[in-house]
Amino acid sequence: TALSDKGQEALGYYKLSCDIFERLLETNGHNVNWQEFLANGYLQAGKILQQGGKSADATTQFNQSLKVLLSLRQVNQLDDYGVSILLGAEESLGKKFSADGGVVAEQ
Numbered sequence: 001t002a003l004s005d006k007g008q009e010a011l012g013y014y015k016l017s018c019d020i021f022e023r024l025l026e027t028n029g030h031n032v033n034w035q036e037f038l039a040n041g042y043l044q045a046g047k048i049l050q051q052g053g054k055s056a057d058a059t060t061q062f063n064q065s066l067k068v069l070l071s072l073r074q075v076n077q078l079d080d081y082g083v084s085i086l087l088g089a090e091e092s093l094g095k096k097f098s099a100d101g102g103v104v105a106e107q
Contacts, residue, residue, distance in 0.1 A: 007048050014045040032072060036082045039068040043089050050092065058092070065089040 021038035025031065046061030069086040072078045078086065 007052055011045055011048045011052075014041045014048065017041040018045065032077050032079070032082070035068050035072055036079070036085060039065040039082070039089070040085050042068070043085055043092065046089075046092060062089045062092045066093070 018038055018041040021034050021041065024034050025038065028034070042061045042065035046058040046065065049055075049061060050058035065085065066089045069078060069082055069089065072082055073086070
């Protein structure tokens with residue numbers, strides 16, 4: 001919130017956060033919390049890039065977030081926090097959801 005008007009600075013912090021969690025996951029790749037924090041970093045960086053008009057870079061970040069989260073879902077390790085990030089990433093990619101959370105259509 002404090003960086004809401006400082007997109008580039010916030011983007012730098014999110015990228016740094018992603019770097020840290022990527023390195024942590026090299027030591028323990030099964031840590032669900034670290035994976036979700038990494039996915040959130042990708043999602044937030046993507047949102048900043050999207051606001052800055054860099055849609056291709058934003059899409060890359062959103063897809064990286066999805067990749068992490070879908071792998072967690074595949075092994076039934078996605079908690080409520082992870083689901084909220086997953087929905088945010090899918091929404092950022094233009095997917096629409098029904099009231100029960102299922103995907104109903106893509107734009």
